[in-house]
Amino acid sequence: MSRAEAARGASPLWTLGLLRSELLTTFRRWRTLALLGVLAAVPVLVGVAVRIETGDGASAGGGGGPAFISQITNNGLFLVFTALAATLPFFLPMAVGVVAGDALAGEANAGTLRYLLVAPAGRTRLLVTKYATVMAFCLVATLVVAVSALVTGALLFPLGDLTTLSGTRIGFAEGLGRALLIALVVAASLTGVAALGLFVSTLTHSGIAAMATTVGLLITVQILDQIPQLHALHPYLFSHHWLSFADLMRDPVYWDDLARNLGLQALYAAVFGSAAWARFTTKDITA
DSSP: OOHHHHHHHTSHHHHHHHHHHHHHHHHHSHHHHHHHHHHHHHHHHHHHHHHHHTTTSOOSSTTOSSTTGGGTTTOTTHHHHHHHHHHTTTHHHHHHHHHHHHHHHHHHHHTOHHHHHHSTTOHHHHHHHHHHHHHHHHHHHHHHHHHHHHHHHHHHSOOSOEEOTTSOEEOHHHHHHHHHHHHHHHHHTTHHHHHHHHHHHTSOSOHHHHHHHHHHHHHHHHHHTTOGGGTTTGGGSTTTTGGGGGGGGSSSOOOHHHHHHHHHHHHHHHHHHHHHHHHHHHOOOOO
């Protein structure tokens, strides 16, 4: 490769082109569209179930179920918070685990990874682009849940001012703003899972194996987080503070657990991102 070609390959425009190509490839896959479809369906099912349950005037939830579910009949905006609380423990991270696990292993399995590296991408640049694509999926998947819940809530229930968990009243516009902020926090909460899945993807040439391993690790962490005898370990598990986004519905907002959650996600991203880089930059690419 000549110096001129190398310079063109390392240019920011070339990097943006690679990112655009990865985004288009990822979001055009039927698997990705199916995952987003399932995520969009969850709020609809929750909303319809609550509507049917409360058709005779009974209160929703009966004291159980995801957070905010008892408030949905009073304000459809609470369906956004309920849907995110229902999908975050499993559905959202599972979808992210599937996309992240397939990011590099899927290319190796299809025999296209070598061709990506023949182009002047560089392994570090390619790895960063793959991670950025997975994070874009995190954001899109979370917004799909939130928008589906908002539309369903508006169709099935009244909208208006809402009561925070602290008992104060806020306007609908402010509530909508908090819903958007909560969606962004939920997307950021998946940063650790994305880095973990990308690291696993560097360990194998089988996309299915990488996806299964990532989802298996996710389930294992969730189980460990429910075992009381391991309470000393819980604060260090990436899923432990996921539901802290509920504190954004307090007045004033409680920031302590939110900060712990985002800090922990950044730590997991740094650790597993570094591990993925160390593995991928020294790996013998044969496929």
